[in-house]
Amino acid sequence: MSLLSAPVPLLRVYWIGLLVILHQLRHRLLSRCPAAPVFPTQNGKVAIVTGGAKGIGYQTVKHLARLGMHVIIAGNSESEGQEAVRKIQEETSSGKVEFLYCDLASMKSIRQFVQRFRAKNCPLHVLVNNAGVMLVPERKTEDGFEEHFGLNYLGHFLLTNLLLDKLRQSGTHSHNARIITVSSATHYVGKLHLSDLQSRCSYSPHGAYAQSKLALVLFTYQLQHLLTANESHVTANVVDPGVVNTELYKHVFWVVKVAKWMTAWLFFKTPEEGASTTIYAAVSPEMEGVGGCYLYNEERTKSADIAYDEELQRRLWTESCKMVGISDKSSRVS
Numbered sequence: 001m002s003l004l005s006a007p008v009p010l011l012r013v014y015w016i017g018l019l020v021i022l023h024q025l026r027h028r029l030l031s032r033c034p035a036a037p038v039f040p041t042q043n044g045k046v047a048i049v050t051g052g053a054k055g056i057g058y059q060t061v062k063h064l065a066r067l068g069m070h071v072i073i074a075g076n077s078e079s080e081g082q083e084a085v086r087k088i089q090e091e092t093s094s095g096k097v098e099f100l101y102c103d104l105a106s107m108k109s110i111r112q113f114v115q116r117f118r119a120k121n122c123p124l125h126v127l128v129n130n131a132g133v134m135l136v137p138e139r140k141t142e143d144g145f146e147e148h149f150g151l152n153y154l155g156h157f158l159l160t161n162l163l164l165d166k167l168r169q170s171g172t173h174s175h176n177a178r179i180i181t182v183s184s185a186t187h188y189v190g191k192l193h194l195s196d197l198q199s200r201c202s203y204s205p206h207g208a209y210a211q212s213k214l215a216l217v218l219f220t221y222q223l224q225h226l227l228t229a230n231e232s233h234v235t236a237n238v239v240d241p242g243v244v245n246t247e248l249y250k251h252v253f254w255v256v257k258v259a260k261w262m263t264a265w266l267f268f269k270t271p272e273e274g275a276s277t278t279i280y281a282a283v284s285p286e287m288e289g290v291g292g293c294y295l296y297n298e299e300r301t302k303s304a305d306i307a308y309d310e311e312l313q314r315r316l317w318t319e320s321c322k323m324v325g326i327s328d329k330s331s332r333v334s
């Protein structure tokens with residue numbers, strides 16, 4: 001283990017965070033407050049939003065419910081989930097929000113969630129892979145995976161794969177089903193260690209978070225490739241919400257917490273602002289039939305160069321299939 005294996009990822013993550021914050025500030029100062037976009041109603045559509053009880057996910061659920069969607073919050077806290085359902089029902093007068101337990105740090109729990117969802121016999125038009133943790137101390141998921149990689153990435157990898165047939169059945173030529181995955185600007189400084197995906201050789205919370213977010217971008221591009229090859233009426237896009245004032249920062253150094261507490265009103269997006277690109281990807285007519293994009297501030301933008309490496313996308317997909325115990329259908333496509 002090198003002496004620099006912890007400080008270098010830390011500096012990289014703070015550096016990219018600072019750049020995003022400055023960009024957000026410039027955007028806020030220069031742009032006149034645009035009117036919130038109006039999206040078509042979504043009556044009859046069904047969405048799953050992971051981590052929809054708090055932060056960006058909560059705002060996403062609220063907006064989709066307001067548009068008439070039936071939204072299922074997939075989360076690992078029954079009490080927080082039920083509280084979110086109650087609040088959203090009150091605020092939107094929509095009765096079509098519910099909570100289903102799903103711990104993304106447990107492959108068993110994800111499989112049980114999918115079974116319970118299937119038992120409802122309803123379609124699935126939108127899957128939002130939003131839940132996440134950041135900078136958690138070194139620890140493992142129930143299945144023995146490093147927590148950032150296991151929960152942020154592998155959990156969503158398995159969930160998406162188990163729900164793909166539902167999404168395929170629900171999408172049509174003119175109304176594709178949509179998969180939206182929430183990544184982060186930290187993916188730009190992420191490194192994917194294919195030979196040490198679980199960070200066993202050296203652990204840095206910053207490096208592990210950035211790696212999980214880069215993996216989500218690689219996953220989305222490979223997924224879109226497979227969906228296109230199978231002529232599925234399903235699209236997959238990845239979004240970057242910006243730097244948003246949520247509880248995600250609960251594991252940062254106390255000095256950063258104090259700085260955030262004092263300046264968030266100026267430098268950070270609100271959770272509502274942070275959810276806007278996810279909502280855009282989920283319901284905007286402009287995104288109909290469009291997949292394989294990295295979206296930031298409701299616009300397509302370039303992700304890290306490494307994320308376009310098709311060989312890396314394929315290798316990560318194959319490794320991920322082995323880790324979560326599903327068959328690798330990608331080898332039949334490429």
Ligand SMILES: NC(=O)c1ccc[n+]([C@@H]2O[C@H](COP(=O)([O-])OP(=O)(O)OC[C@H]3O[C@@H](n4cnc5c(N)ncnc54)[C@H](O)[C@@H]3O)[C@@H](O)[C@H]2O)c1
Nearest residue numbers: 051054055056076103104105131132184243244246247248
């Ligand atoms: N806040 C930011 O500045 C920021 C920046 C870039 C990307 N993101 C990403 O946005 C997404 C949402 O984060 P947020 O900022 O709203 O944070 P948050 O902490 O408010 O919300 C995270 C959600 O994930 C859920 N979650 C955590 N562990 C889970 C588990 N084991 N199983 C199921 N759900 C679990 C939490 O319950 C919560 O609802 C995350 O993927 C995060 O990486 C956030």
